[in-house]
Amino acid sequence: MKYSVKGNDIIVSEPDLDLDETLDCGQAFRWKKIDSVHQCTYSGCFLNDRLTVSQTRKGEFIFHDTSEQDFLSKWSEYFDFSTDYSALKKLFSDDDTLKKACAFAGGIRLLKQDSWECLVSFIISQNNNIPRIKGIIDRLCEHYDGKFPTAAQLAAETPDSLAYLRSGFRAKYICDAAERVASGKTDLSAVAKAPIDEARKALMEIKGVGPKVAECVLLFGMYRTEAFPKDVWIKRVLAEYYPAGFPEFAAENAGIAQQYLFHYIRNLEK
DNA sequence: CGCCAGGACGCCC
DNA sequence: GGGCGTCATGGC
Numbered sequence: 001m002k003y004s005v006k007g008n009d010i011i012v013s014e015p016d017l018d019l020d021e022t023l024d025c026g027q028a029f030r031w032k033k034i035d036s037v038h039q040c041t042y043s044g045c046f047l048n049d050r051l052t053v054s055q056t057r058k059g060e061f062i063f064h065d066t067s068e069q070d071f072l073s074k075w076s077e078y079f080d081f082s083t084d085y086s087a088l089k090k091l092f093s094d095d096d097t098l099k100k101a102c103a104f105a106g107g108i109r110l111l112k113q114d115s116w117e118c119l120v121s122f123i124i125s126q127n128n129n130i131p132r133i134k135g136i137i138d139r140l141c142e143h144y145d146g147k148f149p150t151a152a153q154l155a156a157e158t159p160d161s162l163a164y165l166r167s168g169f170r171a172k173y174i175c176d177a178a179e180r181v182a183s184g185k186t187d188l189s190a191v192a193k194a195p196i197d198e199a200r201k202a203l204m205e206i207k208g209v210g211p212k213v214a215e216c217v218l219l220f221g222m223y224r225t226e227a228f229p230k231d232v233w234i235k236r237v238l239a240e241y242y243p244a245g246f247p248e249f250a251a252e253n254a255g256i257a258q259q260y261l262f263h264y265i266r267n268l269e270k
Numbered sequence: 271c272g273c274c275a276g277g278a279c280g281c282c283c
Numbered sequence: 284g285g286g287c288g289t290c291a292t293g294g295c
Contacts (some may be wrong), residue, residue: 026276126277132293133276168291173278210278231276262276 001081003071010071012061015132018107019055025263027220028111029134030148031119046078048113050146080109080223084258092250092257097241101257101264108259111220115188117179118221119206122213124171134166154178173208181205192222199224219255221238228254237265257267 001014003176011178023042031044034052041054052064053075063071075083092098099205120140125133141148143164155178159171167174186206191199196218203214211230218227228246230238238246250257 044295122276125275127275127290128277129275131295135293166292166294169278169289170291208278212277216276229276232274233276261289266276 001077003076005068008065009222010063010068010075011064012063012081013059014079014081015059015108016089016107017055017061017079018105019053019061020132021105021107021263022079022109022111025064025108025259026130027259028113029125029130029137030117038191045148046074080110083109085109085265088253088256090258092260094249095247097237098141098247098250098257098260101260104262104267105263107190108263110223110225110256112223113221113248114148115192115221116151116216119177119181119188119203119209119213119217120154120174122216122220123206123208124167125216126168126170126208126210126213128170136165136231139165151178151181155182165170170208173206176207177209188221192224196224196226219258225253225255226251231262233262233265234258237261 001012003010003012005011014242019040019042020033023044024033028044031042033041034043035041035054039054041052043050043052045051049207051066051072052168054062054064056062063075066075067248085106089102092102121133121137122138128136137148143149144153154174157175157178159175162174167173177186181188186202194202198216199222200211203209203217204211209217215227217228218224219229228234246254246257
């Protein structure tokens with residue numbers, strides 16, 4: 001990644017990034033495409049910081065109204081710019097299916113999201129479709145002045161008071177997660193550093209968090225790249241292309257490989 | 271209308 | 284331990 005400062009913007013050159021593939025691939029639900037005519041532009045948030053970012057036709061990225069300091073300390077981290085995705089894709093290309101997946105959607109990067117927001121988002125994601133997940137999270141943030149509510153804020157709610165979300169049976173799970181995190185029974189920052197099986201176990205103590213949601217929180221909210229969420233799509237990939245198991249050489253970064261495969265198989269069947 | 275969705279739970283055997 | 288019905292809601 002190379003960058004330069006231009007007025008109030010940061011101009012970034014990074015071949016292994018595509019905004020559509022990264023911001024609208026089902027790992028984060030709060031990025032909105034606000035322009036697709038002039039150039040590809042998204043607006044979204046990380047914690048309490050909002051960003052508008054564009055991808056130009058030349059393949060450069062404009063981080064609008066961003067100081068160099070904020071770019072380096074926040075957004076460069078969030079977009080995982082310190083990781084060499086070319087090297088990862090080269091590693092993955094030893095496997096034929098992964099090679100195809102990387103060629104198809106090589107602009108996906110793993111976003112380093114907030115663990116609490118990720119936990120709630122993927123609780124909402126269960127047995128749900130992406131447009132509706134986005135709608136529920138939209139209504140949730142709208143209710144808190146455009147910001148994602150804290151665990152303490154949600155701990156004050158009940159499934160009834162959350163009826164406006166239209167989240168169905170998931171409301172009681174959101175409440176349990178909020179109560180556990182706000183009270184300290186679940187310490188997300190400790191979970192993030194724990195050995196992975198211990199971390200899985202701790203997350204699954206929360207009602208509504210099973211193996212899939214726990215794995216998503218570990219991968220998308222705690223940057224545990226060895227986490228490997230198995231949703232209905234990935235299960236199809238595993239059954240069809242990896243009957244003998246997922247290749248060991250990719251185990252350390254299985255979660256990132258999973259992102260390429262998820263996008264690949266979903267679009268293959270359209 | 272019916273089928274499905276980046277699943278988990280409760281109950282059964 | 285594995286199998287199966289159920290759970291709200293709405294996109295398609």
